[in-house]
Each structure stands twice: as C-alpha cells, then as structure tokens.
Amino acid sequence: MNFRLRIWRQPNAKSPGKLVDYEVRDISPNTSFLEMLDILNENLLRGGEEPIAFDSDCREGICGTCSLTINGEAHGPDHPGAVCELYMRKFRDDATITVEPFRVGAFPVVKDLVIDRSALDRIVQAGGFISARAGSAPEANSIPVPKHDADLAMEAAACIGCGACAAACPNGSAMLFTSAKVSHLALLPQGHPERESRVLKMVQVMDAEGFGNCTNTYECEAVCPAEISASFIAKLNREYARAQFRQRIGE
Amino acid sequence: MFVSDFDIRNSKLLPSVGDIENPEYRISTHMIGTLDPKIPPGPLAQKWRSHRDHLRLVSPNNRRKAEIIVVGSGLAGGSAAATLGELGYRVKCFCFQDSPRRAHSIAAQGGINAAKNYQNDGDSVYRLFYDTIKGGDFRSREANVYRLAEIANNIIDQCVAQGVPFAREYSGYLANRSFGGAQVSRTFYARGQTGQQLLLGCYQALCRQIAAGTVRMFPQTEMLDLVITDGQAKGIITRSLLSGKIDRHAADAVVLATGGYGNVYYLSTNARGSNVTAPYRAYKRGALFANPSFTQIHPTCIPVSGEHQSKLTLMSESLRNDGRVWVPTRKEDREKAPGEIPEADRDYYLERKYPAYGNLSPRDISSRAAKEVCDEGRGVGPGGRGVYLDFADAIKRLGEGTIRERYGNLFEVYEKITGEDAYKVPMRIYPAVHYTMGGLWVDYDLMSNVPGLFVIGEANFSDHGANRLGASALMQGLADGYFILPNTLPNYLVGQMGKRPSPDSSEFREGEEAVRGRIEKLLSASGTRSLDSFHRELGLLLWDKCGMSRSEKGLREALRKIPELREQFWRDVRVPGDDEDFNQSLERAGRVADFLEFAELMCMDALDRDESAGAHFREEHQTPDGEALRDDENHAAVFAWEFQGDDKPPKLHREPLHFETVHLAQRSYK
Numbered sequence A: 001m002n003f004r005l006r007i008w009r010q011p012n013a014k015s016p017g018k019l020v021d022y023e024v025r026d027i028s029p030n031t032s033f034l035e036m037l038d039i040l041n042e043n044l045l046r047g048g049e050e051p052i053a054f055d056s057d058c059r060e061g062i063c064g065t066c067s068l069t070i071n072g073e074a075h076g077p078d079h080p081g082a083v084c085e086l087y088m089r090k091f092r093d094d095a096t097i098t099v100e101p102f103r104v105g106a107f108p109v110v111k112d113l114v115i116d117r118s119a120l121d122r123i124v125q126a127g128g129f130i131s132a133r134a135g136s137a138p139e140a141n142s143i144p145v146p147k148h149d150a151d152l153a154m155e156a157a158a159c160i161g162c163g164a165c166a167a168a169c170p171n172g173s174a175m176l177f178t179s180a181k182v183s184h185l186a187l188l189p190q191g192h193p194e195r196e197s198r199v200l201k202m203v204q205v206m207d208a209e210g211f212g213n214c215t216n217t218y219e220c221e222a223v224c225p226a227e228i229s230a231s232f233i234a235k236l237n238r239e240y241a242r243a244q245f246r247q248r249i250g251e
Numbered sequence B: 001m002f003v004s005d006f007d008i009r010n011s012k013l014l015p016s017v018g019d020i021e022n023p024e025y026r027i028s029t030h031m032i033g034t035l036d037p038k039i040p041p042g043p044l045a046q047k048w049r050s051h052r053d054h055l056r057l058v059s060p061n062n063r064r065k066a067e068i069i070v071v072g073s074g075l076a077g078g079s080a081a082a083t084l085g086e087l088g089y090r091v092k093c094f095c096f097q098d099s100p101r102r103a104h105s106i107a108a109q110g111g112i113n114a115a116k117n118y119q120n121d122g123d124s125v126y127r128l129f130y131d132t133i134k135g136g137d138f139r140s141r142e143a144n145v146y147r148l149a150e151i152a153n154n155i156i157d158q159c160v161a162q163g164v165p166f167a168r169e170y171s172g173y174l175a176n177r178s179f180g181g182a183q184v185s186r187t188f189y190a191r192g193q194t195g196q197q198l199l200l201g202c203y204q205a206l207c208r209q210i211a212a213g214t215v216r217m218f219p220q221t222e223m224l225d226l227v228i229t230d231g232q233a234k235g236i237i238t239r240s241l242l243s244g245k246i247d248r249h250a251a252d253a254v255v256l257a258t259g260g261y262g263n264v265y266y267l268s269t270n271a272r273g274s275n276v277t278a279p280y281r282a283y284k285r286g287a288l289f290a291n292p293s294f295t296q297i298h299p300t301c302i303p304v305s306g307e308h309q310s311k312l313t314l315m316s317e318s319l320r321n322d323g324r325v326w327v328p329t330r331k332e333d334r335e336k337a338p339g340e341i342p343e344a345d346r347d348y349y350l351e352r353k354y355p356a357y358g359n360l361s362p363r364d365i366s367s368r369a370a371k372e373v374c375d376e377g378r379g380v381g382p383g384g385r386g387v388y389l390d391f392a393d394a395i396k397r398l399g400e401g402t403i404r405e406r407y408g409n410l411f412e413v414y415e416k417i418t419g420e421d422a423y424k425v426p427m428r429i430y431p432a433v434h435y436t437m438g439g440l441w442v443d444y445d446l447m448s449n450v451p452g453l454f455v456i457g458e459a460n461f462s463d464h465g466a467n468r469l470g471a472s473a474l475m476q477g478l479a480d481g482y483f484i485l486p487n488t489l490p491n492y493l494v495g496q497m498g499k500r501p502s503p504d505s506s507e508f509r510e511g512e513e514a515v516r517g518r519i520e521k522l523l524s525a526s527g528t529r530s531l532d533s534f535h536r537e538l539g540l541l542l543w544d545k546c547g548m549s550r551s552e553k554g555l556r557e558a559l560r561k562i563p564e565l566r567e568q569f570w571r572d573v574r575v576p577g578d579d580e581d582f583n584q585s586l587e588r589a590g591r592v593a594d595f596l597e598f599a600e601l602m603c604m605d606a607l608d609r610d611e612s613a614g615a616h617f618r619e620e621h622q623t624p625d626g627e628a629l630r631d632d633e634n635h636a637a638v639f640a641w642e643f644q645g646d647d648k649p650p651k652l653h654r655e656p657l658h659f660e661t662v663h664l665a666q667r668s669y670k
Helices: A033-046 A118-125 A147-157 A164-168 A175-186 A189-208 A219-223 A231-248 B044-054 B075-087 B125-135 B142-162 B194-212 B277-284 B317-321 B331-335 B349-353 B363-375 B392-398 B400-418 B473-493 B506-524 B531-545 B552-572 B584-608
Strands: A003-009 A018-024 A068-070 A096-101 A109-111 B067-071 B090-094 B215-218 B221-229 B232-240 B246-250 B253-256 B295-301 B324-328 B387-390 B427-436 B453-455 B637-642 B651-656
Touching (some): A118 A175, A118 A189, A118 B194, A147 B194, A164 A219, A175 A231, A189 B142, B044 B142, B067 B075, B067 B232, B075 B090, B075 B215, B075 B473, B090 B221, B125 B142, B142 B194, B142 B473, B194 B473, B221 B246, B221 B277, B221 B584, B232 B253, B232 B506, B246 B506, B253 B277, B253 B473, B277 B584, B295 B363, B324 B331, B324 B349, B324 B363, B363 B387, B392 B400, B506 B584, B552 B584, B584 B637
Parallel strands (some): A003 A096, B067 B090, B067 B253, B090 B215
Antiparallel strands (some): A003 A018, A068 A096, B221 B232, B232 B246, B295 B427, B387 B427
C-alpha cells in the first residue's frame, strides 16, 4: 500500500510548527501505524533528514504513551484502541493521512508529535490514591466487595492515562480521566475514608491545570481506548456535589 | 579503581575448571569463587522472620537525612520508592517514561500468585515455594524463594487495601484462576490487566509521596552511569531525555529497579524502551551479572507477521486454562484450514506428552514443544512458525459469553493485530522472548557485591532460577519493593550516615566525563546504517544461537559474529541530531550500543553453562525424550560474571546452590 502523509513538525515548544508532506510506499497492510512511521523515519534517516519525533512504548495499547491525532481523530479511526493498535489495513490504498499531536492547551508540544502530559500526573498527586501504608493492610478477604461494585470499579480503573479524552473534547476537558480515578476509588469501601477530600482536591487541580469543563459532547467516550463510560463523569459530578454539601454542613 | 577494590565477600578465587577445551574464541578466565549470599541460619520457614529481628534500624529523625536513589518506577521501583518515602527517607526516583505510570510492568496480563488457599485446594506457602523452585529447574536459592512465597500473601492484602480491583466472586470475596506449573488455583487477577492495576496501585502510592514531598520524581531521565566512591555505590549520572542535560546525583544508597533486557533480541514482548543500560553500566563498574543467558521464551505470543514488525504481543498464559494447543498430526495438513482437519488428525501435543499438566505445562517446556512440532514441519500459518490455541471445546462447554467475560479483551487484541476472530477460528501462537531471569547478582538482602547498590525486581537474578512460572514476576517485584528492601536497606544505611560524597568529587566528575565521551562518540559516528538495522541483525543472531535452544557450535559462532557486528556498528551507524535536545535516536543509540556488548556476555554464560536447565536448553544435554538434562554435580550454581576491562574476558564466579529442603529431581510434568 502507498500513502501520502501530512505530519506536524515542530522543533520545540517555543517555535511554530507546520504540516510537512511525506510519502511512504509498499507498506504491508499488516504493518501497524507506528511501524509505518518507523519505516518513514528510516527513509528520512537514509536521506539525511531528521526523523520525526513521536512517543510510544508498549505498543500493545496499555501504557498510554502513544498520542497521535490522525485525520482529526484522537488515536485514529479504529476505536476503541490506542494508535499503537491501529493497522494500515484500516486505511484505503493511496489515502492522504494527516498526523498531529493531541491538541490540548494543558499538553504543550515538546517536539513534533511529542507532548507533555505531566498535568495528568499532578491531578492524581492531588488525591487520586488510598493512603494505605505498606504493612497496615488487613487480611484481603476481610473486606468483601460486591462483585457488581468491583466490576464497575475495574471498568473505571482501566483508564490508560493517554489523555485522548481531553484531546477529543472541544473544551479540552480532562473530566473523563479525573472521573475514572474518582469513581474507581469511590466505588470501593477501601476508598471511603478519603472520599470527599479526594474529589475536591482532584477537581481543584484539574481546573488549575487549565483543562476545560464538560458540556456533554461525549467525544471523550467515543475515542477512549479503554472504553471508559461518560457516565463516570456524572458520578464525578455527584461525588463533587456530595463532598461540597458534606463540607458545608461540617461533616 | 572501580573494578578492583570491591569485596566479593569471602571469595576464594581458584584456577580454571577448563570445561571448554581448545577454544577458538577468547574464553573466560574460569575462576571459581564462592560468593556468599549471606543466607541467615535456622530452619527455612524461620529465616526471614529471625533475620528481620536482627537487622539494624534507622531512627525516624535520621531517615530524613538519608538520601536514596531509585532507578525505575515499575512494580519494584515504584513500590520501593513509595514505601521508603513513606518511612521518611528522602527518595529520588528516576524513569525514562514521561510518567511513572507507564513503566512496562503495566503490560503484565494474567495475574499474581499467592498461597492464600482461598480455594481450599491444598495450597500452602510451602507448596508455592516448591512449585517455584521446581519451575525454576532447581537453579534458584531456597531461602529467597521461600521468603517470596511467604510475603506473597501480604502483597495481596496490601494491594486490596490500596484499592486494586481484583476479580471477585458473587460473595464479594476474591476470585482465583490457574496458571502454568501449578495444580492449585492461586492466581489473583484483574481481568487481563493485572499488571496495569497493580502498577497503578503502586503509582498512586508513589503520587501520594510525591505530593508529600518525600519522593522527588525525575521522569524522562535516564541513568547512564553508576558512581562508586570508597568501594560503595554513592550516586548516578543521568541524562535528561528532554533537554540532554547531564546531571550528577549523590546519595547514601542506590537501588536499581530497571527491569529486564529481553529487547536485546530486538523482537520481544517488552516495551520499545526497555533496555539493559543501567544494570550493564553497573556491571562495568564492578557489579556482578548473574546468569545473563537465562531468558524466558513465552509460549503464547502472536506469531511474527513480517519484517516491519517492531514488537511481539503476548497472549496471556491464562488462555491456556481454556484453550487447547494443537497442530496437525501430518505435515501435509498444515496448509488446510483448521476446521477441515478432523479431530483424529490433530495432535494435542501438550496433552499427549504431559498428561498431568497438559496445556498448563510450564513456559519453557511448552515453548520448546512448540518449536519441536514446527521444526518437524507441522507448524501452521505463514512460514510454518505457529501452533493453534483452540477455544472451540471451551466455547461448547461454557458458552461464548463465559469465554468473552474471561478473555474478551485478549480476543480483541488478537483480532486487531491479525484481523482474525478467535471465537470462530483458533488463535495462532508462537513463543517469543518475554522475561529475563538473569540480572545483577544480589545477596539475601538484595544488595549486589558493590555495597550500597541494591537491585530489585526483574533487574536482579534472584528468585526464578532457570525458568519463571507465570504470575510470579508481579509477585517478586512487589515483594522486593514493598516488603524486603524497606527492611534490608536500612541495615546498610546504619554506619553510612554522613558519608554521602559531594557530587563535585573526582569520581562524579570522572563518571560525567565518561558519559559525555560515550555520547560524543555516538554522535560522531558518521556512517549510513540505521540503529534499527543493527539491532535487528543482533536480535536475529541471538534468537537463532542463544534462543530457545543453544549449542556449543552455535554459541561459538555468535561469539565470533557479535564483535564483528559491534565493530561495524561503530564504523557504519548514523545517529542524527545533537545532544542538547530531545533526540530519540541518540537515546536508542546508547541502548543498542550496550546491547551489542551485553549480548556477548549472554553467549559466554550460555556456553559456560554446560548443561540444560529450564529455559536454558543446550542441545548436547537432553534426556532421551528431549527434556532438559541438568548437571547438578557440576552446575548447581549461580554463574556471576565480573567485568575485567573492555579488552579482557570477564571473570566467572560461582555461587553454589545448597538444597536443604527440596530434593533435586528431574522436573516431571507428565
């Protein structure tokens, strides 16, 4: 297969970037999208040009490192799945493909297609944990958790932290990401002692990092590689309101 | 100065054993020393408890004064950094990923073992210990493995308390599944994403410490050298992958938790960034590298589809609970669609050869069996390098819904990569490099021979012998990080307080200069070939000569070719860009250069281990029915290699393995 590529090149955060045209030929349909970029980079290297910087690590859809917008869609056309799980057989032969980084104000471009997502780490640092000291845990089966709750918590916990939700959102909102962590921990009895302070602090940092608000467009859910449901955003709102109310009445 | 003056405790160096006559390649100076693992006295089941009673402690007000470096943020490094921070030490944690949450532990699928015996199926700490020792083909330390089995139960407790959403029964209690090499059901799991959930638990604990200010996190920062002063590990030299800035970090102790080096084979199930650089640099500074050739080849991966391929994807071993492995009985049938091959013409070879364990035979045995049937010309799929993993019977027995619930996400991954629906046609699988049992040598306290240098998780060699059982890697990483290191590291720190050197000292300056020198050398190579082309060539050579089966002839050939390839690399490689910038090619170049040296050490180790054991299968040493044939008399030992200089062969030290509790037997899964 042959493709025309329009790829975002930007030397660093301060310099302006632009789309540059490239071509790749004789690509097997069983090549993954990132392997196709590897091939392009090999060609560039042979021609004395600088390879295109892009991020990836596990290449099996779980580490959340890869972060490309392909033809305007976060992670490309094959949902659900991360870019590293996208194969060239999903494209037409001779197609023109535009490749950009995730476009979010809170994720500045580092170089070409690589972005800085440390804002997501800071949201978790604000309270996305259960303070269980190593050594203090009770016997595991002494805390029964109804299967339904455990399964739902797992659905939320499956988030890979890629930030596609924010990239797809017209408001650049990270509410799907934040709601997944808040819901995972609020659904489990172990998470209850810190339930209120957790949601209040995480939302505060999320706002301070410059992420937008949710206006129910559901774009986040549509591109999420881990299929996190937007209903967790409703749960986040409920948890937030509950925490504020309890704080006001002094509980 | 770095190499010569460490103490290999009680090591008595004796002259050559000479088990390789007339070498055509330079051969190691075969020194036999006795490395002291410092295993505590007393009965096996009491060793850890009584050892802890006697370890020295650091008081809370002194902990604030101690600085500890942890390199790596996976299950081992993340849990160690979080736990040490929680105890009040000042911790610096480094990872090359853009967030500690992305360490490769995240990709572990199947589960984590513990001897809770929730199933009432006869499990116990002793049985988990025994299965692990036997699974490792009797090439690991009894005391370490017993401690691991004991601590496994605490890990499950800790993870549940942190909110890890393990699978549960309708009662609300924890569920289990079976894994290879065990006849009990002791594996805890979170769908097919157990590693992800355990890592996120430990990442969250780490985040809590980062917010509390006890841990300082350095993402996208790579360790490029270890600094030793007065014979003690006291710091590291790092490079920021974002800015290229080289930094010196001094500390009171250094912990390496940098994972495995399976990527030396180019194609493996490891993440693209996984590499050997940190432990290899420590080796070049005097730390011993143990059993470097012990590599786990995982039997259930998606087969290679073409030259473009950048990595291999694992299909969790848990699939073997319900999938049946087979190939056509006759060569002629291998091109036929699987549905056209009647039951009578199928060879369920694992069930046939190993009736007691069947499809749940250990990984090394299952992998070799797959290679064997493919070598016989009965392999399926492109190139004949594949076997079927068939769910038809399980779907008939349990219904598609149950199979979907158990393994749905794995079937989706399979479909994305191959374009095939495994509910309708059997999966095709083939073994792939997955895990490295070898690693830096450590004693019972997880300290290397260089005092102050601790090594945990996959980066050390300690618990899995010659073959790791499924669901044991997560167990070891977390045992080391949450429970062992936080007890043993303070014992070293006592007596070290106030001895932290200044990063301006000559050793740090020399370390930084060495790092800068290597980077300059890489950037000044003005050839034409890409890094990947060298890496791929090295990988193919290793896979062929030092992979699932090894022979003296093949290893000698590899030992001749690797230096040639390395020479070509320095002549012909091209690394674009400069060092003061985000330069992914330069990052990779350093790692490939280290792989090109390290591969040689692997082959030497494989050649010197003149026996078969677990995953290390030497063609010269097999039983009449093709099983690994150990040589307990001569090789029941850990092989630990000491760097002697770039132009000298490394020196081999052996730590004899003493088995006081288990009886050495040929592993039988029949």
